Amino acid sequence: MIEMPELPEVETIVRGLRDVLCGKTIAGVEIREEMIIGYPEDPEEFREGLLERKITAMGRRGKYLILELNSNLQLIIHLRMTGKLLLKMREEEIESHTHVILRFKEGVDLRFNNVRKFGRMYLIDRDSPEKAGGFAGLGPEPLSSEFSPEVFRKILKRSGRAIKALLLDQKKIAGLGNIYADEALYRASIHPARPADELSREEMDKLYQSIDQVLKAGIKFSGTSFSDYVNALGEAGSFQERLMVYGRDGEKCPRCSCQINKDRIASRSTHYCPECQELP
Numbered sequence: 001m002i003e004m005p006e007l008p009e010v011e012t013i014v015r016g017l018r019d020v021l022c023g024k025t026i027a028g029v030e031i032r033e034e035m036i037i038g039y040p041e042d043p044e045e046f047r048e049g050l051l052e053r054k055i056t057a058m059g060r061r062g063k064y065l066i067l068e069l070n071s072n073l074q075l076i077i078h079l080r081m082t083g084k085l086l087l088k089m090r091e092e093e094i095e096s097h098t099h100v101i102l103r104f105k106e107g108v109d110l111r112f113n114n115v116r117k118f119g120r121m122y123l124i125d126r127d128s129p130e131k132a133g134g135f136a137g138l139g140p141e142p143l144s145s146e147f148s149p150e151v152f153r154k155i156l157k158r159s160g161r162a163i164k165a166l167l168l169d170q171k172k173i174a175g176l177g178n179i180y181a182d183e184a185l186y187r188a189s190i191h192p193a194r195p196a197d198e199l200s201r202e203e204m205d206k207l208y209q210s211i212d213q214v215l216k217a218g219i220k221f222s223g224t225s226f227s228d229y230v231n232a233l234g235e236a237g238s239f240q241e242r243l244m245v246y247g248r249d250g251e252k253c254p255r256c257s258c259q260i261n262k263d264r265i266a267s268r269s270t271h272y273c274p275e276c277q278e279l280p
Contacts, residue, residue: 004063004079004080004081004177004178005063005079005083005223005229006063006175006176006177006178006179006180006218006223006224007060007062007063007142007143007174007175007176007177007180007215007218007219008180008215008218008219008222008223008224008237008239009218009223009224009229009237010060010062010063010064010065010079010175011060011219012219012222012223012231012237013065013079013085013231013232014058014059014060014065016087016231016232016233017058017065017085017087017110017232018058020087020108020232021055021058021067021087021104021108021110022055022056022057022058023054023055023056024054024055024104024105024106024108025052025053025054025055025104025105026050026051026052026053026054026055026102026103026104027051027052027103027104027105028051028101028102028103029046029047029050029051029100029101029102029103030100030101030103031043031046031047031099031100032098032099032100032101033099033100033117035117036099036100036112036114036117036119036120036121037100037120037121038078038120038121038122038132038133039122039123039124039131039132040123046121046123049073049123050069050075050102050123053069053070053071053073054069054070055067055068055069056068056069056070061135061138061141061174062135062138062139062141062170062174062175063078063079063170063174063175063177064076064077064078064132064135064138065077065078065079065085072125072126072127073123073124073125073126074123074124074125074126074132075121075122075123076121076122076123076124076132076133076135077112077119077120077121077122078119078120078121078122078132078133078135079114079119080114080116080118080119080120081116081118081119081228082114082115082116082118082119082228083112083113083114083118083119083228084112084113084114084228084229084230085110085111085112085113085232086110086111086113086230086232086233086234087108087109087110087111087232087233088108088109088111089107089108089109090103090107090108090109091107092109094111095111095113097113097114097115098111098112098113099112099113099114099117099119100112100121115228120133122135134170134171137170137171138170138171138174139155139169139170139171139172139173139174140173140174141174141175142173142174142175142176142211142212142215143212143215143216147173149204149205149208152204152207152208153201153204153205153208155172155173155196156196156197156199156204157196157197158197159172159195159196159197160195160196160197160198161195161196161266162192162193162194162195162196162265162266163185163190163191163192163193163194163195163196163199163207164181164182164185164192164193164265164266164268164270165265165266166196167181167184167185167211168181168266168268173211175215176211176215178246178268178269178270179224179243179246180211180214180215180218182245182246182270182271182272183210183214183243183244183245183246184207184210184211184213184214185207185210185272185277186244186245186271186272186273186276186277187210187213187214187244188203188206188207188209188210189206189276189277190203190206190207190277191272191277191278191279192265192266192270192272192277193265193279194279194280217239217242218237218239221237221238221239221241221242222235222236222237222238222239223237223239224237224239224240224243225237225238225240226240226247245260245271245272245273246271247271248260248271249261249262249271250262253273253275253276255273255276256273256275256276258273258274258275258276259274260272260273261273261274
């Protein structure tokens with residue numbers, strides 16, 4: 001089972017990197033696969049732009065990692081499918097599918113490993129977020145003060161799409177993906193095919209709380225690991241042990257013992273309980 005790292009996984013990676021890399025200077029850049037470089041188009045310009053830059057801070061926006069650099073620059077990293085950012089000592093063997101390596105003066109490497117080569121790295125000015133893929137068009141952060149119950153209700157009331165499709169739309173809400181959308185909908189007892197604008201205010205508020213709870217739980221347990229996701233030290237998360245519906249098709253619902261279903265909704269595999277999340 002392969003999934004793109006979502007908000008809890010990316011947040012876990014950022015927290016693992018922050019204390020190690022902040023304040024360090026990039027002494028070398030090795031590009032082993034040029035297609036990973038999303039901006040600038042010239043990989044050599046990307047390499048030269050990073051050399052001797054100091055990492056001043058690290059953060060996250062949706063599923064994107066942000067390395068703040070001096071000289072008003074940002075290195076934006078989108079892991080996408082199978083992407084890993086790994087801290088390694090210089091002498092450690094370079095694994096296959098390692099496409100970009102940032103080398104630091106202290107003998108530490110940050111290695112971007114990506115089997116499917118869907119991940120991207122963007123070196124941009126802070127004033128030009130539109131140059132980093134879909135970074136500039138992201139919706140509100142679900143764990144931030146800008147994502148209030150009122151804001152969430154407005155987002156839902158403006159769309160007749162299936163609620164699962166809306167939750168996956170990064171322009172509406174940043175960071176939610178397949179795993180945590182399924183888990184939040186289950187906890188809120190809402191069928192994933194329900195039109196968003198047909199939910200009651202009570203259901204919207206319950207879903208809002210469920211999104212908050214499931215994302216915080218995902219971070220607490222260092223993310224969900226099925227096949228590829230690991231943190232910056234190569235360690236797996238453990239939230240998969242606490243999933244209630246995702247990846248459990250054919251098993252009994254934890255609440256009612258009905259069999260969990262797996263259907264295709266919003267072009268994604270979707271897991272739900274037909275009894276607890278019944279269509280009205």
